[in-house]
Amino acid sequence: MRTMRRLVNGDLEATIRIRLKFDGHKTVIIKPDTGENELDPDDLSVLQKAVIQGLRYRDKLEDGTVKTVTELARQEKTERAFLFRSLSTVNLAPDIVEMILNGTEPKTLTMGKLRKGFPDDWAEQRKLFGI
Numbered sequence: 001m002r003t004m005r006r007l008v009n010g011d012l013e014a015t016i017r018i019r020l021k022f023d024g025h026k027t028v029i030i031k032p033d034t035g036e037n038e039l040d041p042d043d044l045s046v047l048q049k050a051v052i053q054g055l056r057y058r059d060k061l062e063d064g065t066v067k068t069v070t071e072l073a074r075q076e077k078t079e080r081a082f083l084f085r086s087l088s089t090v091n092l093a094p095d096i097v098e099m100i101l102n103g104t105e106p107k108t109l110t111m112g113k114l115r116k117g118f119p120d121d122w123a124e125q126r127k128l129f130g131i
Contacts, residue, residue, distance in 0.1 A: 012122075014093075045103065046111045047105060047109070048100055048101060051100050052101075055089075057072060057083055057087050088118075092118070093122035095131075106130050109130070
């Protein structure tokens with residue numbers, strides 16, 4: 001379930017009611033209406049992994065666990081470019097993120113297309129990915 005509202009400055013705020021729990025070995029998506037769905041890390045699609053990583057990285061930056069992307073890259077032992085690609089997925093439209101996490105995204109939505117970049121406008125994203 002998602003909710004959207006328009007902010008005073010004209011931006012849209014979207015809330016997707018899920019929680020991601022990562023214990024170092026597996027990722028669990030917790031949805032309010034269905035309980036827990038355990039995901040085997042070996043069975044996650046490339047897109048699911050990218051979205052989950054992007055959300056985890058964003059949370060670390062927003063909650064102050066790390067102060068910069070450079071510090072995060074050092075902590076995660078990965079390249080900054082990889083972090084930026086993963087972080088970009090948090091800018092996808094909420095319904096697109098929901099589809100990816102549920103494994104119902106269209107075949108026209110690929111990691112290759114995401115790597116090439118995508119528009120900030122959610123309607124344009126839907127058009128680009130054939131949604």
